[in-house]
């Protein structure tokens with residue numbers, strides 16, 4: 001089976017004036033499709049940095065990154081937007097919904113970015129909102145939705161794009177326990193049904209039991225990998 005994400009000696013060093021911050025130490029992982037992977041560790045341990053590199057929004061300082069069969073690390077910068085469109089959906093702690101657009105319109109816009117519009121987009125948007133249990137809230141603006149509902153719209157947007165890799169940064173950070181679990185269960189279902197690889201950066205211990213695999217980071221270093 002081809003892995004969704006493979007890294008070899010992937011690292012990131014930030015230079016802030018004279019100060020050098022080793023945010024991610026050389027790391028090698030192989031993550032298969034169909035799994036929900038937790039990226040856990042204390043604040044500042046490099047979770048967001050590693051997730052951003054995996055999502056091709058930040059370039060590594062050294063090492064290899066391969067998404068399915070595409071070697072990304074060697075590619076010129078100008079190819080990265082196309083790689084992101086093809087492979088990656090993001091979910092953020094702050095939901096990142098457009099406040100002036102309804103749940104449905106937010107999803108339509110996400111699809112447009114991926115090059116999908118017309119009746120296919122309309123059908124998909126309605127179907128994914130139903131799948132996350134929000135068919136009654138389709139035409140609500142984000143301000144009229146609860147935190148849990150907003151995050152479910154963000155999950156629906158990722159679902160609609162149908163990308164094989166979903167990267168989520170603290171997706172339960174703004175949610176209570178019940179809504180946090182609901183969102184994680186949706187991601188788990190998505191991984192199983194569509195064979196997506198879902199990577200979730202979090203320090204929320206309450207959702208630990210959901211993960212198929214947990215990568216523990218400390219000071220940018222993978223201290224251990226727990227396979228459930």
Ligand SMILES: Nc1ncnc2c1ncn2[C@@H]1O[C@H](COP(=O)(O)OP(=O)(O)OP(=O)(O)O)[C@@H](O)[C@H]1O
Nearest residue numbers: 014015016021023042043044045046047048049050
């Ligand atoms: N743009 C940047 N320039 C310089 N240093 C940075 C930059 N972004 C992050 N860092 C540093 O890299 C390290 C890892 O940061 P990162 O944001 O990846 O941690 P994190 O595990 O996501 O933390 P949190 O749980 O607080 O979100 C930290 O020491 C941080 O200060």
Ligand SMILES: [Mg+2]
Nearest residue numbers: 047048049201
């Ligand atoms: Mg972070």
